[in-house]
Amino acid sequence: MLEGLLGFAAVLVLVLLRVPIAFAMGFVGMIGFMIESGYRASISMTARLIIDTSQDYGLSVVPLFILMGLFVNKAGISRELYAASNAFLGHFRGGLAMATIVACGGFAAISGSSLATAATMSKVAMPEMRRFGYADKLSTASIAAGGTLGILIPPSVILVIYGLLTETSIGKLFVAGIIPGLLGVVLYLVAVQFTVWRDPEAGPAGERINLSGRLSALKDVWAVLLLFFLVIGGLYGVFDVPPINLSFSPTEAAGMGAMGAFLIALARRRLSLADALEALRETAMTAASLFAVLIGAWIFSNFVNIAGLPTALSDMVTAYNLPPWMVMGLILLIYIALGCVFESLSMLLLTVPIFFPVVTGLGYDPIWFGIIVVVVTEISLITPPVGLNVFVLRAVVGDVPTATIFKGVTPFWMVDIIRLIILLTLPGLVLLLPNQM
Amino acid sequence: LSAETVLKISSWLPPTHSVNTGIFANLITMMEEATGGEVSGELVFGLAPPPAQMDLVLDGAADMAIIFHGYQPGRFVGTKLIELPGYEGNAEDASVAYWRVYEKYLAALNEHRGVKVISLNTHGPGQIHSSKEVSSLADMNGLKTRIGGGVAGDVGSALGLIGINVPAPKVYETLESGAADAVAMNVGERVGFKLNEVAKYLYDMPGGLYRGSFAVIMSQEKFDSLPEDVQKALDEQVFGEPASRMAGASWDESDTIAYEATKNAEGTKITPASDDDIAKFEEISKEVTDKVLAELQEAGVDAKAAYEMVKQEMAGN
Amino acid sequence: MSRLLKFAASLPALLASFALFVLMVMTFCDVVLRSVFNAPIEVAADMTRLLMAIMVFSVLPVVSAKDGHICVDLTDGMFKRAGLTRWRNAFTDLFCGLMLVLPAMRVFDLAERSRSYGDVMEYLRLPLHYVGWFISIVTAITAAVLIIRGLGHIFAPKLMSPRHA
């Protein structure tokens, strides 16, 4: 148990020295495993994980969902989504920020990653909000927070990895994310309203658009609806009817979605060869850095595992005979604390193997826990000091200090906590849709 | 009361799987009893995927592991002998026969070189579990089925099954989404893979369409480091035939539990093969057997004699 | 000459892009062929594994050369104020590069072992040690790239482009 905790501390130190997360976890895991099992065993385990992780069939969804988001972006869909939301919401106070949230939710329905959602929407929504004199703290915060929806509203790379780690149905996890994701949209709208209520100057109203303008904006979003329907409908088996009998597994849904986005972009003549190559190259680079983190995290979790941390924790829970809700509360506090400093994927990889057996042992539903984990992961993306979505915004926008974004984002993670409490008390909201499958 | 040596047993199967709760749990008890508590074991889960298990043992990351031979195509040929259809008897009979034929014929192939083989076993007969009703062999023609390679794959193509090649953890989602109609597995797996939810129909061929081959392996180095009397006690009382028999019996037990669970589950149906189908399957069985025996012969085994020995052993058990 | 070099430098990313594109098209075709014609691509799962390995590992050196790994840049300001950025960069690059050396060699050993056992892919029948060799070589190149970067920070700081966040 002590070795495991020391390992955590060592990873933290290395990460703060700006050692890439993959290497920090891999190194500590390798050394720790070496102390437990010897030199040859440790290097060999590391080498095997390098070989096997890159060839994991289930992980093929990761690059394919990223690719789908990029093709969609090239097709100009993100711009149209924003225009459509804006046509309906822009004339309210804080309306452009609200439109950003809704467009983020829409983009989340075709993008598997929160960082991609935030990065994409910042390119589209930020210039508009600046044009209308929105305060930087509100405009950047609404994108950073809205972007987090990317991993809750399906498809979601994080849910895929949770499903792989825990052998839980990815299809059910995806479907379970829909209601909590919509709840997130609504609560973020409340957070925008809260911000403009405190500071009316932060979000002046935009221009009102008439009905015909609204309708024409709306008809541009067909591509999003089509892709979402293709991916999620496929999971529900909607197309498995004669004469097409089209059916695909969640793993294959990523390939179908990417191909669909590719074809839509082609059909709209928005995709040049250079664009396509750029999307493919960017996906490969992102996937390679994600896979590096996965390998590092797996090496580290093997060390934690063999050092007996999960067993020690389970034993502790049994020994103190704590009521389940209290254990769950403690776990969530640990998540929120870790989430302040850890990157979302590494946090998931570090903690799920440890907490999952404890949680399911207490009788909690694995699908429900997956959604709860994703919600706390979303929170981690916008809480200081390490909030990756905030960093993405700073990188894309350039001239807004990180501190300003963190300040603006505070009401957003506060409503996230409210959402967390709602989902904890009403698990039915999560389980309603997957139980229909 | 603490043991001198606690062997690290790597397992890639979920903690609740009968390999862990049955085979490994029993093996630990057997080792403790044989050595007066000097040697014990503890399970470590999820260290590496199935094909990496032998490397883990070879390099000392684990002291013991179970391997499924079908996950390493090209490496194991001799082990196909026990995967053949047409043997009569349960997993315990097959596992005992397996160990005996291994000692006499297969060990010479040295396919497990570098590690110590301490148990050979097969799961219960492999059957077809489907989401739409399969009531005869003819219904299998064109059925999209997740089926392994090797002998199972050969039988599958002879039956006209359309192979859907996905890893085992993807079985549930593949069936649920309709990307496959059926899966070929031993009946015991119905519980762990929740097949009573997604594959309500079980077509039951006596003796099965194939059997899966497993070995429990141990680090030779670790074994050599044990005191001589302990080595002797393990070799005589645990490893080899006793551990193989125990493992086979454990697979049988998981089958019994799963048959019971299937009968009690809602909307499930077990269809026993008709006499006609049994006769038809014998022909397929013979074709596949001839092909595999030729492979074994080429690898350097007296294939015919080895095959006859398994048949006889299983009939005599 | 520099044009040729530039082209050579873009080859790994091109290879990765190609692998990813094939993976996408193949998944699509597999689903359609299976659903409509009841004729799935038998080698699809093997191909998926192979294409993923090609995609991930051909760009790994590029990601490393461009400082594209996921990092926490929380302390950047501190290091900058202390004037230690260059030394910090030298440390992290050398650290990562050196750390990869032993695993890269071990991957090669495991590939050789796999060759001695005759391991192949189930349906493609492709010997697995080819994949192992590829991964090993690329991991070694990645290690070399990182070590060269680290040395660059120490001995030729002017040559090193400023890091991007």
Ligand code: NA
């Ligand atoms: Na999403």
Ligand code: NA
């Ligand atoms: Na955070």
